[in-house]
Amino acid sequence: MKGSNKMNIKYFDHAATTKLNENVLKEMIPYLTGEYGNPSSIYSLGRSSKKAIEDAREKVASIFNAKPQEIYFTGCGSESDNMAIKGVAYANRKKGNHIITSKIEHPAVLDTCRALEKEGFDVTYLDVDSDGIINIGELKNAITDKTILITIMFANNEIGTIEPIEEIGKIAKEHKIYFHTDAVQAVGNIAIDVNKLNIDLLSLSAHKFYGPKGIGALYVRKGVRFDKFIDGGHQERNKRAGTENVANIVGLAKALEMAYASLEENNKHLSDLRDLYISEIEEKVPYVKLNGHREKRLPGNANISFKFIEGESLLLNLDIKGICASSGSACTSGSLDPSHVLLAIGLIHEVAHGSLRITFGVENTKEDVKVLVEELIEIVSRLRDMSPLYEDFIDGTYTM
């Protein structure tokens, strides 16, 4: 049967995507079947779709201590990032043209900033330290009277490091600069109060917290000026045209509600697995390096570089054993350089190439960690036996 071999996989790539929760699916099904009305239609079938999305909007708003009219549904996290950054940039151009971001943002933020640079905007890309944390002093120094936006991710998708969001929010507020955070990896894992943290815009994406793919949201504080992204109809308070994806919106809200209802319990479970994995590897495999901050990191994220070997060959060998993970090596990213995040925290190329990102999810168990560690020990040893870098290191002709 197609897909039946997927029953035997061990999945450790929750930062890439997560499996749709069954209860979320149940909640969505009516809107994929009998409740097919267009929310803009005047008759009752349309009105019930409309009610479903407004109920969802309220649910999402309450999770972040925001108002329902501050929540906009989008097609994905990347779209939310584009809408936030370009939207604010274009609408506030007369005030200024300077944007501050970091070197470790997701491409949806970085490439958006690069696109804006081509249009005459000025962007500062802040450095990070060896743990991936931005320098608050550098941020303060970068601010000019032309700065209109600070965009710093809540937590990094590759190394799991959590940024000092509260401090950044305070600084942004003091200087009256809009603060956007790409919270795609943090949402579902960390409690976020947009008022307490002085966040003006926040991006999130449902498929990272056991919701469906193809739906995201953008929180925008009332009063923040931002340009409309998709012209046409008047959906999403006239900020994003297009018939709403009702089922997905319902799914996003349900998944979010479920994630925050079990937040502490899930976090404990994930961080136990993460810490077990990290300590087992550090104890049993030599020449490894944990990437990202040891404490200020997402509960399920463990990014470790295995020196002298390359990431894609690690992943392929894991795949043979039914194990799913990802890497920061160039080969896996499809680009010619390894992960920009790993280079930004100061890793030399070969150590960046040898990184393995494991991100645990609610369905993983301690037994899964045990199997993962056992397989890794064997695979790493075999790949090192094949590695000219390892051979040179043992000979003393190569040092890292």
Add this chain to the structure above:
Amino acid sequence: MYSKKVMDHYEHPRNVGQIVGADGIGKVGNPVCGDIMKIYLKIKDNVITDVKFKTFGCGAAIATSSISTELVKGKTVEEALEITNKQVVSELDGLPPAKMHCSVLAEEAIKAAIADYYMKQGKNKEEIDKLCNLKDTVCVHSHEVGE
């Protein structure tokens, strides 16, 4: 993404190891690219009697170096110099376009090992360059370092 042959070679690579007292050793690639190949040759009466390899790199890099060792074993030095990356790719039933550079690196590793053998034999640089047709072993694709 990868053919069955490529998968077979990275699951069961042939001739992994090193040769102590090798007659020719070739090392190509660099850590920036993420591919480094090292080939050891044992040569007797102009015939490659033994070959071993070590590779730091992706599945394609491992597969191309593995199959290259099979292609040169038992050949004369001149025959080994004729091996091209196209042959390597064809023997593997193809490589994805983004991985073609791994096959070029494998061809260069063989040539570098033979060049080393010639050098140990006392040939001069000009002669070696002519015989081996060595490309610059700098990365075959461009990189922009930094932002």
